[in-house]
Amino acid sequence: MMKKILLILSTILACAFAAQAKLNVVATLPDFGSLAREIGGDKIDIIVLAKATEDPHFVDARPSFVVSLRNADALIDGGAELELGWLPPLLQNARNPKIEVGKPGRIQTSQGIRLMNVPTTATRAAGDVHALGNPHFTVDPIIAKAIAQHIAQSFAALDPPNAAFYDGNYKKFEATINAKLQEWGAAMLPFKDQHVVAYHDSWPYFAHRFGINIDIFLEPKPGIPPSPSHLTEVIAQMKAQHVKAVIVEPYHDRRIAEKVANATGAKVVEFSQFPGGIPGTNTYGKLIDTLISRLAAALK
Amino acid sequence: MNKFILIGVATAALATARAQDAASTPVPSDVESLRQQVQALTETVKELQQQMKDQQAAIGKTNGTAPASSPNPEGSPVAAATSPSPAASTAAHFATEDAAVVSSTPTSSPNVNANGTAVSGNFPTTDTSVVSSAPETISSTGTGASLTQPISIGGGGKNYMNISFDGLFALAGSSARDLDHIEVGDHDPQQRGFNARNIELAFDGAVDPYFEGFANIVFKLNNDNQTEVEVEEAFLQTTSLPFNLQLKAGQFFSAFGRINPTHPHTWDFADAPIVHGRLLGPDGLRGVGAQISWIVPVPWYSQFILGVQNGRGGTGYSFRNPGDGGMFFDRRTTDRELRGLQDFVWIPRWENSVDLSPTQVVLAGVSGAFGSNETGADSRTQIYGADFLYKWKSANAEGGFPFVKWQTEFMYRRFEAGRGVNESFPVAETFHDWGLYSQVLWGFKKGWVAGIRGDYLDMEDSRFTDDFERQSRSRISANLTWYPTEFSKIRLQYNHDFLYENFFLADRDVDSVFLQFEFILGAHGAHKF
Numbered sequence: 001m002m003k004k005i006l007l008i009l010s011t012i013l014a015c016a017f018a019a020q021a022k023l024n025v026v027a028t029l030p031d032f033g034s035l036a037r038e039i040g041g042d043k044i045d046i047i048v049l050a051k052a053t054e055d056p057h058f059v060d061a062r063p064s065f066v067v068s069l070r071n072a073d074a075l076i077d078g079g080a081e082l083e084l085g086w087l088p089p090l091l092q093n094a095r096n097p098k099i100e101v102g103k104p105g106r107i108q109t110s111q112g113i114r115l116m117n118v119p120t121t122a123t124r125a126a127g128d129v130h131a132l133g134n135p136h137f138t139v140d141p142i143i144a145k146a147i148a149q150h151i152a153q154s155f156a157a158l159d160p161p162n163a164a165f166y167d168g169n170y171k172k173f174e175a176t177i178n179a180k181l182q183e184w185g186a187a188m189l190p191f192k193d194q195h196v197v198a199y200h201d202s203w204p205y206f207a208h209r210f211g212i213n214i215d216i217f218l219e220p221k222p223g224i225p226p227s228p229s230h231l232t233e234v235i236a237q238m239k240a241q242h243v244k245a246v247i248v249e250p251y252h253d254r255r256i257a258e259k260v261a262n263a264t265g266a267k268v269v270e271f272s273q274f275p276g277g278i279p280g281t282n283t284y285g286k287l288i289d290t291l292i293s294r295l296a297a298a299l300k
Numbered sequence: 301m302n303k304f305i306l307i308g309v310a311t312a313a314l315a316t317a318r319a320q321d322a323a324s325t326p327v328p329s330d331v332e333s334l335r336q337q338v339q340a341l342t343e344t345v346k347e348l349q350q351q352m353k354d355q356q357a358a359i360g361k362t363n364g365t366a367p368a369s370s371p372n373p374e375g376s377p378v379a380a381a382t383s384p385s386p387a388a389s390t391a392a393h394f395a396t397e398d399a400a401v402v403s404s405t406p407t408s409s410p411n412v413n414a415n416g417t418a419v420s421g422n423f424p425t426t427d428t429s430v431v432s433s434a435p436e437t438i439s440s441t442g443t444g445a446s447l448t449q450p451i452s453i454g455g456g457g458k459n460y461m462n463i464s465f466d467g468l469f470a471l472a473g474s475s476a477r478d479l480d481h482i483e484v485g486d487h488d489p490q491q492r493g494f495n496a497r498n499i500e501l502a503f504d505g506a507v508d509p510y511f512e513g514f515a516n517i518v519f520k521l522n523n524d525n526q527t528e529v530e531v532e533e534a535f536l537q538t539t540s541l542p543f544n545l546q547l548k549a550g551q552f553f554s555a556f557g558r559i560n561p562t563h564p565h566t567w568d569f570a571d572a573p574i575v576h577g578r579l580l581g582p583d584g585l586r587g588v589g590a591q592i593s594w595i596v597p598v599p600w601y602s603q604f605i606l607g608v609q610n611g612r613g614g615t616g617y618s619f620r621n622p623g624d625g626g627m628f629f630d631r632r633t634t635d636r637e638l639r640g641l642q643d644f645v646w647i648p649r650w651e652n653s654v655d656l657s658p659t660q661v662v663l664a665g666v667s668g669a670f671g672s673n674e675t676g677a678d679s680r681t682q683i684y685g686a687d688f689l690y691k692w693k694s695a696n697a698e699g700g701f702p703f704v705k706w707q708t709e710f711m712y713r714r715f716e717a718g719r720g721v722n723e724s725f726p727v728a729e730t731f732h733d734w735g736l737y738s739q740v741l742w743g744f745k746k747g748w749v750a751g752i753r754g755d756y757l758d759m760e761d762s763r764f765t766d767d768f769e770r771q772s773r774s775r776i777s778a779n780l781t782w783y784p785t786e787f788s789k790i791r792l793q794y795n796h797d798f799l800y801e802n803f804f805l806a807d808r809d810v811d812s813v814f815l816q817f818e819f820i821l822g823a824h825g826a827h828k829f
Contacts, residue, residue, distance in 0.1 A: 058700035061829045062661050063601035063653035089828045097540045146431040178425040185423030251698040
């Protein structure tokens with residue numbers, strides 16, 4: 001009897017410790033969250049702050065986020081000023097030394113990534129330009145691998161007993177992406193150097209990877225809403241370059257994209273930088289699968 | 301720098317060689333020895349170049365991994381120096397490209413299909429032009445690594461603090477000639493015509509690994525266009541205290557309610573709510589002091605804050621405030637020095653917040669402010685507040701729009717008005733004053749917000765005090781704001797004020813219209829919730 005009780009007690013205790021042993025991970029954005037899930041599996045508890053469908057530049061600094069950050073063992077953020085408008089006050093209030101910049105618990109995914117379109121002069125006359133370069137980099141699968149590796153190494157450092165597990169998951173992810181890259185590359189090859197229109201300049205890394213040009217934008221300048229005169233110009237450009245697709249994200253005004261598409265015979269393609277931003281894309285691989293197949297279908 | 305020396309050496313050597321070549325009649329042995337010399341020199345140059353490359357590679361490995369530095373090469377002088385230099389054209393071995401310094405930017409050398417013949421099955425799975433190295437060699441000095449590292453000014457270079465400038469102006473029209481008596485806040489429009497009541501310099505940054513520092517210096521133009529300066533806030537705040545504690549010390553806004561701790565340019569209306577201006581004061585409640593806060597370890601957001609401040613002067617309006625010309629509520633004030641802990645203002649607050657759904661948040665808080673006032677030797681003031689905020693934001697929000705925000709604050713003040721200095725006033729009274737405001741903001745389209753606000757203030761009537769600040773009143777306001785970006789705004793607001801009759805003052809109605817405009821330069825302070 002006594003033994004049984006002890007057994008039950010020790011099981012409960014073990015469970016409690018096991019539960020506690022999980023890494024508490026917070027990711028600012030759903031793309032980082034998705035990569036962390038690939039690496040961390042069931043060894044981590046993860047909370048993602050921004051919703052996949054909302055504008056990552058403007059997320060409310062909700063008080064509940066302070067609680068998540070206070071309890072975090074690790075914070076994954078971009079470190080490229082995309083979250084500049086909402087992360088700093090949260091961190092000030094969270095007072096968690098484990099996730100300070102420079103600590104192993106702070107994983108800034110832009111480290112080691114060469115950001116594109118770094119402005120030579122920082123002027124807001126050019127709109128909402130990010131001084132460190134374009135921060136929408138996870139949509140390049142090669143960069144996603146580097147981020148995943150960064151995450152795996154950080155998790156291993158924070159949780160050494162599971163280091164092999166994280167490393168194994170990274171290897172798996174790497175192999176999957178390497179194999180997928182062949183498919184994705186082949187699917188996009190027929191459309192090399194074609195021009196595609198996007199609402200906001202979130203896609204230079206994706207375009208670079210797959211050899212297309214996403215270089216015409218419905219926004220006259222980053223963050224500035226489309227104006228009728230600018231849209232007229234865009235329509236003229238689209239006709240001249242025979243553009244077949246207009247990319248919109250879940251938080252953009254689809255009606256504007258449709259207006260432009262109707263005037264030019266192009267198709268509106270719903271894109272998202274974030275897994276979960278469009279239906280059926282709960283993992284990173286599925287997201288890129290969907291983006292590639294949607295874009296290829298529109299460009300045909 | 302080394303490069304230039306190198307080029308210099310090469311130029312000099314070759315120039316000498318050439319000069320000798322041309323001037324003297326070539327004797328075979330001379331030519332031979334010169335040739336040898338040149339060759340020796342070339343070898344030396346090559347060696348030096350190699351050393352240089354190695355060094356730069358080493359430097360690149362340690363520093364170059366900082367993402368921002370590599371794609372934006374500062375080494376362009378090298379590129380410029382190599383081609384036009386006569387030495388370079390002569391010395392064919394001199395490198396004209398240096399990947400360690402001038403990195404090929406991703407856009408200029410698309411790795412994908414670089415030769416245009418990439419076939420399926422051969423799609424590259426690595427790309428050194430975007431991923432500069434494996435993360436293990438990444439220095440932790442990547443993007444703003446240490447807390448004390450320079451941070452960007454407005455996203456530009458690196459510096460030790462963020463600097464910003466904010467200009468807030470208003471064009472006012474009103475049926476009242478005494479707009480400064482109708483508008484209760486010191487940063488509100490104070491006269492008909494143009495007003496510049498809040499021109500602000502803000503600084504913030506990490507002091508060291510233990511503290512962050514903040515300062516807001518406000519310049520305002522009075523109705524005679526003279527500049528007044530106030531140190532609105534200047535405080536440091538700890539970053540790494542244990543047990544979820546945080547300490548703040550300096551001059552700062554008291555954590556009382558929702559409006560009081562925030563700067564006027566972040567407000568949703570062009571003026572302060574009446575209850576805020578009349579009970580906490582025209583400048584709000586702020587002062588020199590210290591504050592400790594504790595995040596309660598519960599699953600929802602719950603925070604206790606306790607502040608203590610001098611509460612002296614106009615920024616401690618209901619407390620140790622000697623008033624205008626030494627008069628407050630018609631009493632000649634005592635204006636005494638601190639006698640003990642009871643003469644400080646003590647400001648406790650408890651706030652809680654939960655997410656009702658992924659798109660809805662509520663935040664509720666209760667606050668207090670307790671201290672003594674200057675209307676009598678032992679006069680005390682107690683202010684109690686309760687606040688509530690509800691916010692809905694679309695799951696597909698662009699630029700933070702659309703949203704609906706409902707905010708309400710209630711305050712009650714018990715003010716013991718004594719008999720003034722030397723018992724000079726005929727009576728002692730205790731005023732029970734209370735008021736509230738409630739406002740709804742609707743961000744209906746990106747950049748556009750419509751707002752409506754109701755105000756009410758009930759001041760206990762007194763037969764002994766004809767102070768206009770003790771008149772009960774209410775107000776209804778409506779406004780429309782356009783934010784072209786988060787760095788500018790234009791706001792049109794209409795107020796209708798009702799001032800109620802009391803023992804001394806007649807009732808009256810006032811209509812006012814404000815056109816407010818704002819611009820922000822420099823680092824944009826992030827939005828608190």
